[in-house]
Amino acid sequence: MDRFVYLTFDGLSRGAVYAAFALALVLIWRAARIVNFAQGAMAVAAVYVGYSVTEKTGSYWLGFAASLVFGLLLGIAVEKAVMRFVDHSSPLNGVVVALGLVLIVQGVLGILYGNEYRPVETPFRRDAFEVGGVALLSRYDVFVFAAVGAVVVALTVLFTRTPVGLRMRAAAFAPDVSRLLGVPVGGMLTLGWALAAAVGSLAGMLVVPTELGLHPTAMDVVFVSAFTAAVVGGLDSPIGAVTGGLIVGLLLSYVSGYLGATVAPMAVLLLLVVVLLGRPGGLFSSSKARLA
Amino acid sequence: MKAAGLDEPYQKRTPLLEVEDLTAGYGAAPVLHDVRLTVRPGEIVAVLGANGAGKTTLLRTLSGLVRADHGRIAFDGEELRGVRVEQMVRRGIAHVPEGRGVVTELTVDENLRLGGLWRRDRADAARALSEVYDLFPALAQRRASAGHQLSGGERQMLALGRALIGRPRLLLLDEPSLGLAPMVTAQILALLRDLRERTGLAVLLVEQNVRSALSVADEGVVLSLGRVVTRNSAADLRDDAALRHAYLGF
Numbered sequence: 198m199d200r201f202v203y204l205t206f207d208g209l210s211r212g213a214v215y216a217a218f219a220l221a222l223v224l225i226w227r228a229a230r231i232v233n234f235a236q237g238a239m240a241v242a243a244v245y246v247g248y249s250v251t252e253k254t255g256s257y258w259l260g261f262a263a264s265l266v267f268g269l270l271l272g273i274a275v276e277k278a279v280m281r282f283v284d285h286s287s288p289l290n291g292v293v294v295a296l297g298l299v300l301i302v303q304g305v306l307g308i309l310y311g312n313e314y315r316p317v318e319t320p321f322r323r324d325a326f327e328v329g330g331v332a333l334l335s336r337y338d339v340f341v342f343a344a345v346g347a348v349v350v351a352l353t354v355l356f357t358r359t360p361v362g363l364r365m366r367a368a369a370f371a372p373d374v375s376r377l378l379g380v381p382v383g384g385m386l387t388l389g390w391a392l393a394a395a396v397g398s399l400a401g402m403l404v405v406p407t408e409l410g411l412h413p414t415a416m417d418v419v420f421v422s423a424f425t426a427a428v429v430g431g432l433d434s435p436i437g438a439v440t441g442g443l444i445v446g447l448l449l450s451y452v453s454g455y456l457g458a459t460v461a462p463m464a465v466l467l468l469l470v471v472v473l474l475g476r477p478g479g480l481f482s483s484s485k486a487r488l489a
Numbered sequence: 490m491k492a493a494g495l496d497e498p499y500q501k502r503t504p505l506l507e508v509e510d511l512t513a514g515y516g517a518a519p520v521l522h523d524v525r526l527t528v529r530p531g532e533i534v535a536v537l538g539a540n541g542a543g544k545t546t547l548l549r550t551l552s553g554l555v556r557a558d559h560g561r562i563a564f565d566g567e568e569l570r571g572v573r574v575e576q577m578v579r580r581g582i583a584h585v586p587e588g589r590g591v592v593t594e595l596t597v598d599e600n601l602r603l604g605g606l607w608r609r610d611r612a613d614a615a616r617a618l619s620e621v622y623d624l625f626p627a628l629a630q631r632r633a634s635a636g637h638q639l640s641g642g643e644r645q646m647l648a649l650g651r652a653l654i655g656r657p658r659l660l661l662l663d664e665p666s667l668g669l670a671p672m673v674t675a676q677i678l679a680l681l682r683d684l685r686e687r688t689g690l691a692v693l694l695v696e697q698n699v700r701s702a703l704s705v706a707d708e709g710v711v712l713s714l715g716r717v718v719t720r721n722s723a724a725d726l727r728d729d730a731a732l733r734h735a736y737l738g739f
Contacts, residue, residue, distance in 0.1 A: 360606050367592050367603050374590035377552060378651070379578040379607030 199331045204454040205447065206325075210338040211404075212446020213345040218400035218423035219430065219438035220352070221393040226432045228369045228389030231280065231291035232424070235298035237416030239275065239394055240401030242302050243268035245310055247402055248317050248411060257320045264402050265395050272394025276387045306413040314410040323407070341403050348396055349439055355392075356435075365389060421462070422449065425469045431479025440481065444468075502529045504563075505691050506551075506659055511560035513550040514715075519558055520546040521715045528659065531689040533681060535706035535723065537699055537737055543715040544695040545587050548661045551693070552577050552584040564659065578607055583657035587664050587695075589648040593637035597628055597647055600636055604651035614654065621650035624680070642673035649677065653684070659691045660684075666698045674698065678705040699737045703727050711736050 218236070225233045233239075247264025251257050279298065283291050321336035356362035367375045368385035376382050400423070401416055409415040426445040430437020445465060452464040472479065506528040514520035520543045528534050536544045549555040551562060553574040562569040564580060577584065592600055601621060605614035622629040625646045631639065639647065645665055652660060662681075666674040682705055684690045696702035703709060709726040711719040713736050719726070726732065 360602075363595075363599055363603060364606060367595060367599075370594045371590065371592045373554060373574075374586065374592060375603070376574040377554075377578065377584045377586065377590070378603050379575050379655075380603070381575050 200454065203325070203332050204450045206334040206338065207454075208447035208450025209443060210334060210341050210446070211449060212426075212443035213341050214400050214404045214442070215419070215423045215426045215445050216439040216442025217345045217348055217396055217403070218419060219426035219442045220349070220435055221397035221400065222423060222427040223430070223432060223435055223438040224352075224389055224393035224396065226427070228365065228386050228393075229276075229280065229291075230285070230288070231283070231295065232432070233393070234292055234295035234420075235275070235302065236393070236397045237401075237420035238299040238302035238306075238413075239271050240268065240397040241405075241411075241413060241416045242271060242306055243394070243398035244401040244405050244411060244415070245306055247398075248315075257318070261320075261402055264398050268398025268401075269391045269395040271398075272390040272392070273387055275394070276390035280390070281383075281386075303413040310411075310413075312413060314412045316410050317406045319406040337407070344399060344403060348399060349435075352392070352396075352435065361388070418462075422446075422465055425465050428469060428479055429472045431481040434479065434481035437479055437481030441479075500529070502531070504528065505530050505565060506693070507561070507563040508551070509561040509563075511547075511550065511557055511562060513546065513555055513557040513560075515546075515555065519715065521550065524560070524712075524715075524717055526693075526710050526717065526720065528691045528693055530658065530691050531685045532708065533685060533692040533694060533706045535699075535702040535709045536693060536695045536712060537702060537709050537726075538712035539736065540697075541714075542712040544712055545663055546715075547712070548584060548586075548663050548693065548695055551661060552582060554584075575607075578655050578657070581656075581658035582661065583652035583655050583659070584661040585648045585652050585663060585665070587667070589644045591636040591639065591644045591647050591651075594635065596633050596635055597639070598632045600647055601628070601651050601654060604654035608655065613656070617654040617656060621653055624653075625650055641668045642670065645669060645673070645677060649680070656688075657690065659693065661693050661695075663695045664697060665694070666696060666701060671701075674701055681705055699733075 221236055222233060225231055243264045246267040247260040250263040251260030254260070275298065279294060280291070283294050285291070319337050321340050323335045323337045325332035325335045327333070356366060364375070364380045365385045365388060368380050368382040369389070372382045400419070404419055405411055405415055422445050423442065426441035427438050429444060430439070430441030445468065448464055448468055449461050453461040504527045508524055508526045511524040512519045512522055524547060526534065536547060538544055546555055550557050551569070553569070553572060557570050564582065572580065592603070595603070601618055605617060608614040627643055628646055628650060631643065636644065636647070649665070665677050678701055681692055681694070685692065694702055694706060703723045703726055706723045709721060709723050710717055711726070711732065718736060719732060
């Protein structure tokens, strides 16, 4: 039982990161109908920048902020310089371009920082508090929950309570109609990429120090889990992304805890297959709304 | 209450929209050829013609969704060609597209507020919003419903109401009667008349339903294969049997 409780908290903590990363994927999917396969590489680039700033200044928080700002700017650059010009006649075009970006970003990072794994510090201790003899969660886990929770709340408020959020949703659902109503659709798209890339960078900053270490391909594994989370939730649904992230986190934690870490990636793929067979639109798909 | 300058009959007013020699289309082969037409403040002009005559393309070209190849589109004396689509609403042009353009994923209230987001005058945007709810009580009751839950008539009211929130001077209205019961169509056309009386709104109305379009319009422009074949008063068009048979099918 103790072990179950521990694995549950551990799973939720990992899941929170996947949730953030899946949320970033969903943001871009909703805005541009592109699955941004380059998101992992972009996030790693932002993490490198963050830890470079931390090394120079000695402040984790300056590095943390720098990473998010760099992520935001990288998102803008990628949309304005690359993705804007992708031909949408086939959905594969965006995917291929994004995969090309992955190679470029990872190559540049390798040139600039080298291809070796670099261990990086967490801002808080990772040993778990014990409550009644059971190890529950660490200070770092609390930080992860707080950071992801803050992002989810902020995005929810942005999209449901502000004029910019209304413009962004309208631009995504009905670009031509939105333009006729004076919405700068291109600008909303850029903003979507910027926000998504910043959220992806946050996920990178949270996950890289825990298990991966800094390396140009550090986020590849996370991307697979987060992509599964996003698909499980239904690519269109932010709530689905968060729920999917937590489900994937728990699954990974239970499977690696009870069956061994080596089978965990298979469990994620199995989940993906089961969801795609049973509910191809994802658990929270809004297909009803779209068909009507 | 009448808007300024509306005391004289509309025929004598300075044109609001003047289209000359407009050629436009999608790619190599133009859909519209040398189209000319004029809309004056407070005037309702019906664009008539068979399927594929270029009626929808004409509206889409005027609002910038389709690029004009050549010709002149003057609105209030200023050239509209090259003006970005998202600027049209700021100039006073509202386009209610074919299929109404309700954002079905958003609620009624969100759709309406979207129509006023560009406005600097927030107080007047809020006033316009409540006027639309007064004009269409059915929408006020369904404020929180998603667009996809609305009936066809409610969607048309929503699209029209959303356009009015921008307090346009020219309304480009594409097939408002499509899929609507005759009663609802009549209501909407009566509303157009009322609006032009009260606010001097000019309307360029694309309609398949020629009878109802001519019942509300002052003038009609008949398009055939992208060319203007006749411009005349609505009354004369109704009486011109040969023309009706040739181009309008009744």
